[in-house]
Amino acid sequence: MATIYDVARRAEVSPATVSRVVNGRANVDPALAERVRAAMVDLNYRPNAVARNLRRSRTSMWAVIISDIGNPFFTSLVRGVEDVAQTAGYSVVLCNSDNDEAKEGQYVNAALTEQMAGVIISPTAGSPHVARLLDAGVPVVVIDRQMAGADVDTVLVDNEQGARDATGHLAAAGYRRIACITGPRGLFTAERRLAGYRAALDDAGLAHDPALVRHADFGVDGGHAAMHSLLAVDPRPDAVFVGNNLMTIGAVGRIFDEGVTVPEEMGVVGFDDVPWATLMRPALTTVAQPTYSVGRNAAELLTDRITDPKRPVSTVTLPTELRVRGSSGAKP
């Protein structure tokens, strides 16, 4: 691998001049610059980013640590981050923590030891790792979760309002015993969505029946099991608001297994829009999250934070959008 010295020798200039050309500094004689460029091509020179990073003691990479690479939520989020990163001159590396605190810790270590320029993270519940990044002075933006008491830039979606819209829509369609399957107790998004569900019941003057609320694990099987137990409640719920996309798969699967009809016997609204929502029969009504915007906003907050580490932290909350389809069609 050719080094900057090889190029300098061949172009008969000093390494400093090569460096200036490589980095597009002015103050280089055009003739010299041309010679340098020719030498770089001849030698197939490629700057060694590791050496540069060491010398500058900073890198141009961002780590995006997400909790589940399989969740469509993160797909367009990553695109939003990438689009901003690219114009700002950063590369994005994705790290998949799989909702596992230990794995998350490893990636945080990597971000720290690799001197990443910034980190965007959707932390696992009660994660101690965000604090470690903050302590080390690494610019951080948290997405999708609010860190209790942490002084950190954050991008959220309005989970409560989204859940309230969804549940309110079911109530308006005539459903009266509306159940809720939400995520694990104590998890930020799960609690907010549950709160929105409750608020909507109040709005509609419907009674709260604790027997109609389930906490599951945000996974397919959890949704399936929760729906199984809800269908055994007497009197049976006539609608269900499911608090994320994967649990919706499980819940709807269970509803079909039991031969219960949608939307006549059971209205369904899911949180998170998914590409296949229109493929279900009836098509699935969902609360769509502005995932691309979440990514963009997080990336913009990160560039701002990198530019000015002292600026006050801010939290951006983005609205959801209810997409009404057949699964919540008016109760006959």
Add this chain to the structure above:
Amino acid sequence: MATIYDVARRAEVSPATVSRVVNGRANVDPALAERVRAAMVDLNYRPNAVARNLRRSRTSMWAVIISDIGNPFFTSLVRGVEDVAQTAGYSVVLCNSDNDEAKEGQYVNAALTEQMAGVIISPTAGSPHVARLLDAGVPVVVIDRQMAGADVDTVLVDNEQGARDATGHLAAAGYRRIACITGPRGLFTAERRLAGYRAALDDAGLAHDPALVRHADFGVDGGHAAMHSLLAVDPRPDAVFVGNNLMTIGAVGRIFDEGVTVPEEMGVVGFDDVPWATLMRPALTTVAQPTYSVGRNAAELLTDRITDPKRPVSTVTLPTELRVRGSSGAKP
């Protein structure tokens, strides 16, 4: 940030000794080692990976460059890679090329300048970038595509056999005018799947009707448009084999739009299993790919290549599995 010299001073040893302790070398007096560890904790010392990488002139990161982060195919593939990487002591960073050759080029540049220890890549069609990695001596494993004439370790799934199984299954179920929607012309996986479709028609003694073959873009809209035009063919096809998961969404959507019934008027089999296959009514018959295994195998080939750069290249081809569900139910 504390350096190795700070730790050495505090522990009253040399930097070399600290380095030995950090890297778990033997040959260090336990008492000294203890002092060093204490000093590291006191100073909250964290080794600077950039400096280490420069000195060793290698890193412990792998780049996994995938063509579409939104495709479920890559989800468990990444898990397979990560599981192997972790035990081998590597970190995995994901790069999303979005099937864009320019973006892929950027990530290849990053892998090169950042001195990545290895690269696993699903290249865009006709990508020149794999050759650049190879030329630079970077260990590379190609997945999902066969690079014409390139001397590179490769992990594939048996696209042709999978398509043949799918189409043969439709024929066996009694469908007679079986259409095919495959990917872009010249794309490796698209061509192999088309070849498998044709082989199955031969197996079943069915005629080849060129009017029943479509090339689309492996996206939802492409599948939708292709199905739209297939439904206008007279006589209409009575079944369709769709060459990837996203196009299947579009194609099935179109079939429903037209009020055509599945599986009675139109049998459907898709390539790539998806989590929501069982949610469709009827549930979707698919050709499942062993995605996790693809990831594991690629990672294992990569470690082998890193260990022994001179070993002959190998290609691993993994079998698919036909998952029969309702959408291909016997034609009445």
Add this chain to the structure above:
DNA sequence: GTGAAAGCGCTAACAC
């Protein structure tokens, strides 16, 4: 406008 030279933080000979 250009070059000489000093490190960034670490590891690995080599000497003791």
Add this chain to the structure above:
DNA sequence: GTGTTAGCGCTTTCAC
């Protein structure tokens, strides 16, 4: 078993 020392390849003062 431990310390000294010389770089890894680059950027950046500081002279000129």
